[in-house]
Amino acid sequence: MANGLVIKDLHVNVGEREILKGISLSVEPGKVHAIMGPNGSGKSTLAHVISGRPGYEVTGGSVEFNGVDVLEMEPEERAAAGLFLAFQYPVEIPGVTNTVFLKTALNAQRKARGEAEMDPMAFLKFLRDKAKLLQLRDEMLKRPLNVGFSGGEKKRNEMLQMAVLEPKLAILDETDSGLDIDALRIVAEGVNAQRSPERSFLVITHYQRLLDYIVPDVVHVLAHGRIVETGDADLARRLEKTGYADYTPAA
Amino acid sequence: MSQGEPILLQDHAALAAALPGARHPAVAARRAEAADRFRRLGLPHARVEAWKYTRLKDLEALPFARAEAVPATAVPDIGLGAVAARVLLVNGRFDAAASELPAVPGLTVRSLKDCLEAGDAAVLELLDRDVDETQAPLAALAGAWLEDGAVLSVDAGVAVDLPVEVVCLAVPGEGPRIAFPRLAVMLGEGASLTLVERFHGPADAVYAVDAATDIAMGAGAALNHYVLQAEGAAATHVSAARCDVPANGRYEGFILQLGGHVARRETRLRMMGAGGDAKLNGAYAATDDAVCDTTTEIRHVAAETTTDQVFKGILDDRSRGVFQGRVNVQRDAQRIVGNQLHNALLLSRKAEVDCKPELLIYADDVKCSHGATCGELSEEEIFYLRSRGIDAATARSLLLEAFLGAAIDLIGNPPVKAAFAARAAEWLALRGVA
Ligand SMILES: Nc1ncnc2c1ncn2[C@@H]1O[C@H](COP(=O)(O)OP(=O)(O)O)[C@@H](O)[C@H]1O
Ligand SMILES: [Mg+2]
Numbered sequence: 302m303a304n305g306l307v308i309k310d311l312h313v314n315v316g317e318r319e320i321l322k323g324i325s326l327s328v329e330p331g332k333v334h335a336i337m338g339p340n341g342s343g344k345s346t347l348a349h350v351i352s353g354r355p356g357y358e359v360t361g362g363s364v365e366f367n368g369v370d371v372l373e374m375e376p377e378e379r380a381a382a383g384l385f386l387a388f389q390y391p392v393e394i395p396g397v398t399n400t401v402f403l404k405t406a407l408n409a410q411r412k413a414r415g416e417a418e419m420d421p422m423a424f425l426k427f428l429r430d431k432a433k434l435l436q437l438r439d440e441m442l443k444r445p446l447n448v449g450f451s452g453g454e455k456k457r458n459e460m461l462q463m464a465v466l467e468p469k470l471a472i473l474d475e476t477d478s479g480l481d482i483d484a485l486r487i488v489a490e491g492v493n494a495q496r497s498p499e500r501s502f503l504v505i506t507h508y509q510r511l512l513d514y515i516v517p518d519v520v521h522v523l524a525h526g527r528i529v530e531t532g533d534a535d536l537a538r539r540l541e542k543t544g545y546a547d548y549t550p551a552a
Numbered sequence: 553m554s555q556g557e558p559i560l561l562q563d564h565a566a567l568a569a570a571l572p573g574a575r576h577p578a579v580a581a582r583r584a585e586a587a588d589r590f591r592r593l594g595l596p597h598a599r600v601e602a603w604k605y606t607r608l609k610d611l612e613a614l615p616f617a618r619a620e621a622v623p624a625t626a627v628p629d630i631g632l633g634a635v636a637a638r639v640l641l642v643n644g645r646f647d648a649a650a651s652e653l654p655a656v657p658g659l660t661v662r663s664l665k666d667c668l669e670a671g672d673a674a675v676l677e678l679l680d681r682d683v684d685e686t687q688a689p690l691a692a693l694a695g696a697w698l699e700d701g702a703v704l705s706v707d708a709g710v711a712v713d714l715p716v717e718v719v720c721l722a723v724p725g726e727g728p729r730i731a732f733p734r735l736a737v738m739l740g741e742g743a744s745l746t747l748v749e750r751f752h753g754p755a756d757a758v759y760a761v762d763a764a765t766d767i768a769m770g771a772g773a774a775l776n777h778y779v780l781q782a783e784g785a786a787a788t789h790v791s792a793a794r795c796d797v798p799a800n801g802r803y804e805g806f807i808l809q810l811g812g813h814v815a816r817r818e819t820r821l822r823m824m825g826a827g828g829d830a831k832l833n834g835a836y837a838a839t840d841d842a843v844c845d846t847t848t849e850i851r852h853v854a855a856e857t858t859t860d861q862v863f864k865g866i867l868d869d870r871s872r873g874v875f876q877g878r879v880n881v882q883r884d885a886q887r888i889v890g891n892q893l894h895n896a897l898l899l900s901r902k903a904e905v906d907c908k909p910e911l912l913i914y915a916d917d918v919k920c921s922h923g924a925t926c927g928e929l930s931e932e933e934i935f936y937l938r939s940r941g942i943d944a945a946t947a948r949s950l951l952l953e954a955f956l957g958a959a960i961d962l963i964g965n966p967p968v969k970a971a972f973a974a975r976a977a978e979w980l981a982l983r984g985v986a
Contacts, residue, residue, distance in 0.1 A: 352939050353938075354935050354939070355935065375938070375943075375944070376935060377939075377940075377942060377943045377944070379939075380938070380939060380940055380941035385939075386939055388936070388939075392930075392932050392936040394933050394937070394951070394954065395954060395958060396951075396953070396954025396955060396957045396958050396961075397950055397951070397954045402937070405942055405946070405950065409940075409941045409943065409946065410940075410941035413941065445954075462940065466940065466941070
């Protein structure tokens with residue numbers, strides 16, 4: 302059932318505190334949805350819960366991907382099923398090179414899906430081509446994962462991982478924050494190059510700027526753990542002018 | 553046997569008379585003196601500062617006897633590839649038949665037994681090297697039973713390209729046995745050598761190894777000295793290396809400790825001349841109730857010498873890691889650099905690490921640093937890997953390999969680096985540490 306991501310009335314706690322207070326959202330294959338909202342509204346929490354990060358308690362609702370209950374799956378199973386999260390804060394892993402990491406990840410996913418592992422030489426060429434597209438130097442592929450990368454390089458490296466792993470649904474958590482305009486354009490081009498009728502995106506951003514380059518089909522505003530408004534790309538432009546001041550917490 | 557004679561010296565006087573070179577007064581006196589010293593010191597106890605964290609419980613509790621001369625059993629291969637020579641010491645005794653000793657110009661390999669029989673003064677002098685013997689009861693015990701081992705010499709100016717391996721193999725007998733492998737290495741001026749010293753024994757037998765390596769280097773000589781301690785899980789291992797690094801000499805050491813019930817490797821370096829450089833790095837991992845001790849003592853005697861140490865350890869279950877690193881900078885040792893780093897990863901609540909860095913600086917123009925950390929595997933890193941499709945166990949083992957790899961990568965010799973990395977990875981996989 303290729304109906305994409307379907308979230309119904311999702312409630313999530315961190316400790317005693319309810320962070321997500323009933324989120325419903327459907328992202329169909331091929332679509333780009335944007336989630337905008339003030340800091341602390343729960344955007345990253347939503348992204349983390351979808352990808353299976355420990356530390357969150359789902360107290361109600363459901364998340365399905367192509368008809369399968371995502372919340373029952375391990376994080377690595379979600380990845381193999383085609384979910385991908387570009388982290389707001391990519392993690393540095395000393396001692397594991399970018400190349401080894403990506404090869405291990407890709408082959409693990411292929412194995413989980415019952416596909417053959419990629420030939421090492423073919424993989425290297427595939428990886429280099431993708432890196433070139435994102436203007437990442439070959440040398441960075443040999444470096445330990447994200448170690449010593451600038452903020453912009455880390456974000457582009459997330460996009461490289463997305464390009465290599467070819468997910469069905471990619472969640473970009475503030476991939477634009479901290480990027481200068483050139484880096485932003487490179488990231489947007491990377492995303493646009495990946496757009497296809499089968500692949501969907503959930504683009505989380507605080508600013509409208511990124512959405513000039515990645516034009517969304519649907520825009521949601523998340524505030525205080527609820528989706529308070531849904532519209533088209535114009536909604537993002539309007540928010541750029543008015544800000545989030547209108548969305549005061551519910552009583 | 554006199555009243556209160558330590559069981560480890562049982563029948564020493566009678567047996568020593570039949571040991572190699574006993575007819576040379578210098579050799580006989582050395583053994584007798586060492587035996588006296590051991591009688592005085594006994595096994596290390598907690599009141600001896602240098603042994604505060606490591607007790608040789610099995611040596612205390614069980615009736616250990618000197619290991620017999622026996623034939624070699626199979627020697628584990630670590631995939632080093634071509635070597636200049638492979639010396640096999642079985643229970644400390646030079647096994648010429650099982651060794652590979654091709655003629656290599658400028659390299660001489662002898663048995664210590666032959667050198668003792670001949671009363672070789674240079675070898676005896678090297679074995680007698682001034683150490684802080686009051687802290688070294690195990691050196692005294694080994695000295696009392698001095699019998700055999702290997703003596704490697706490289707002529708001045710000769711670079712031996714391929715590594716020389718010295719494999720210390722423990723072959724236990726009936727009941728607990730202790731062996732005393734002994735290695736002497738002499739490099740002429742400007743000579744260079746890559747030495748791989750490794751220790752192996754059966755997984756389940758209770759045995760002990762009390763080993764020592766003494767190294768003499770001529771000016772400008774270079775030694776790569778790599779140690780793999782892969783004793784069986786019930787073994788007691790104590791070994792010590794001593795090296796004086798001369799002017800413009802270069803020492804690169806690496807210690808990989810993956811075995812033993814109680815294991816301790818000591819390295820004592822003295823930086824004797826300007827331009828001398830030493831790197832002493834290592835990695836270790838322990839599970840169950842094992843104790844793994846790395847003790848280093850670096851003495852900057854001369855000015856303009858540099859030393860650098862990086863050690864990484866992984867402790868699982870109820871295991872305990874000990875790192876004692878002393879850097880002593882003497883009054884005249886100006887403009888030296890001495891760095892030291894120890895990082896431990898604890899994988900279980902019951903695992904423990906005792907880390908004791910010591911900087912003793914008597915000169916005023918020096919650059920010294922030491923750092924020590926002790927942490928757990930990062931949940932954040934594990935999740936990052938899992939979110940890309942890597943399962944939890946693989947993610948953990950990638951991170952553990954990377955942790956030890958940060959030290960192993962410092963090995964300058966590529967085949968040794970690859971062999972040690974593979975050995976560490978295999979160990980982690982086998983022990984299910986991930
Ligand atoms: N692990 C956590 N522990 C405590 N509070 C958390 C945790 N994660 C998120 N929160 C809280 O949840 C709220 C939403 O955070 P987040 O999802 O990061 O917001 P956004 O990404 O929209 O800025 C914030 O108030 C934040 O402090
Ligand atoms: Mg966020």
